[in-house]
Amino acid sequence: MTKKIAVLGASGYTGAELVRLIATHPSFEIAALSADRKAGLPMGEVFPHLRHLDLPVLQKIDEVDFSGIDLAFFALPHGVAHGLVRQIPDHVKIVDLSADFRLRDAQEYRKWYKLDHGAMDLQPAVAYGLPEIYRDRIAGARITANTGCYVATSLLPLIPLLRAGAVGAEDIVIDAKSGASGAGRGLNEPLLFSEANEGFKSYGVAGHRHMGELDQELSLAAGRPVLAAFTPHLVPMIRGMQATIYAAGDAAEIQAVLEKQYAGEPFVDILPMGAIPQTQHVKGSNLCRIAVHADRRPGRVIILSVLDNLMKGASGQALQCANIMLGEAETAGLNLAPVFP
Ligand SMILES: NC(=O)C1=CN([C@@H]2O[C@H](COP(=O)(O)OP(=O)(O)OC[C@H]3O[C@@H](n4cnc5c(N)ncnc54)[C@H](OP(=O)(O)O)[C@@H]3O)[C@@H](O)[C@H]2O)C=CC1
Numbered sequence: 001m002t003k004k005i006a007v008l009g010a011s012g013y014t015g016a017e018l019v020r021l022i023a024t025h026p027s028f029e030i031a032a033l034s035a036d037r038k039a040g041l042p043m044g045e046v047f048p049h050l051r052h053l054d055l056p057v058l059q060k061i062d063e064v065d066f067s068g069i070d071l072a073f074f075a076l077p078h079g080v081a082h083g084l085v086r087q088i089p090d091h092v093k094i095v096d097l098s099a100d101f102r103l104r105d106a107q108e109y110r111k112w113y114k115l116d117h118g119a120m121d122l123q124p125a126v127a128y129g130l131p132e133i134y135r136d137r138i139a140g141a142r143i144t145a146n147t148g149c150y151v152a153t154s155l156l157p158l159i160p161l162l163r164a165g166a167v168g169a170e171d172i173v174i175d176a177k178s179g180a181s182g183a184g185r186g187l188n189e190p191l192l193f194s195e196a197n198e199g200f201k202s203y204g205v206a207g208h209r210h211m212g213e214l215d216q217e218l219s220l221a222a223g224r225p226v227l228a229a230f231t232p233h234l235v236p237m238i239r240g241m242q243a244t245i246y247a248a249g250d251a252a253e254i255q256a257v258l259e260k261q262y263a264g265e266p267f268v269d270i271l272p273m274g275a276i277p278q279t280q281h282v283k284g285s286n287l288c289r290i291a292v293h294a295d296r297r298p299g300r301v302i303i304l305s306v307l308d309n310l311m312k313g314a315s316g317q318a319l320q321c322a323n324i325m326l327g328e329a330e331t332a333g334l335n336l337a338p339v340f341p
């Protein structure tokens with residue numbers, strides 16, 4: 001049976017990526033698209049690459065008729081979803097791509113996002129949207145909080161390793177890089193071509209807002225508090241993300257744990273030990289590719305994890321969660337090989 005889908009925030013990058021994916025989904029149909037500043041415009045005008053699709057005009061959220069909608073994606077900035085969620089009728093399932101429902105503690109949300117959370121009472125029923133780890137919870141949830149892009153890149157290798165005790169919890173360093181689309185489509189001077197191209201910089205050093213989410217999930221996996229070092233960088237590419245993770249552990253054991261954990265998983269590809277995954281080899285796909293290297297320092301490893309921030313880092317993963325929530329094949333609309341070169 002066809003499921004009717006609303007994409008809120010369809011005039012942004014993750015919203016447009018959801019529309020691109022849903023266009024080939026065998027049983028999802030786009031019934032409503034929302035925008036803020038761009039409300040009233042046809043989607044094909046805002047995103048000419050999608051003008052061949054027969055799509056509803058962008059509306060303000062309060063104009064959307066949710067009565068026939070089965071699931072809404074919130075592709076909205078953080079700070080919007082927690083105020084919006086109560087306006088959405090109970091029959092509508094929600095996949096929130098923002099950070100609003102990722103943190104289970106109101107004080108942590110205030111600390112990292114400088115906002116008071118308006119719907120923390122709903123949090124116990126929210127599933128954390130990392131399907132390979134939380135599939136069963138996602139299947140029964142009304143609201144899923146899609147994992148952040150940097151965090152998904154880091155957690156896919158680290159959660160199984162911490163659970164298995166295969167990496168030391170006390171000395172994890174995550175050195176991460178993102179393409180510019182990770183910052184969304186809003187105007188932002190440091191992301192102007194002449195400022196972001198041909199350059200490289202770190203940002204959010206020792207304080208990026210994804211640290212709260214990392215702390216939460218790494219600590220849960222280890223069964224004790226874990227404070228990893230995490231430094232994000234902006235690189236002059238459009239899509240793509242890499243986390244280079246330094247930790248204590250035995251490379252052969254780590255390789256074996258990851259191969260076992262992800263055997264049969266369609267979207268996590270554990271490469272042979274010592275391989276070099278590249279962002280170019282996941283672009284446009286929902287794949288996360290991971291490779292383990294033994295460091296020359298005994299007992300230390302280097303783990304490389306790459307994904308497309310708009311796909312497995314956001315919209316691809318959100319569609320994977322929606323498929324699980326609506327009882328569809330998990331890969332529906334996601335069987336896309338990477339675009340290369
Ligand atoms: N980009 C990425 O790689 C990733 C993004 N995310 C998260 O996904 C969410 C969406 O990101 P992204 O698509 O990049 O963002 P964009 O800035 O590209 O898009 C934001 C969308 O939200 C709409 N919007 C903005 N403010 C409001 C508001 N107050 N009320 C209603 N609608 C509003 C915008 O409408 P309009 O343009 O018409 O004003 C636009 O459609 C964010 O929470 C982001 O952190 C998560 C992982 C990765």
Ligand SMILES: CC(=O)N[C@@H](CCC(=O)OP(=O)(O)O)C(=O)O
Nearest residue numbers: 098099148149178179180182183
């Ligand atoms: C390059 C760039 O600016 N990236 C964004 C990624 C944030 C993002 O998408 O945030 P969530 O996954 O938490 O929603 C940033 O660092 O703020």
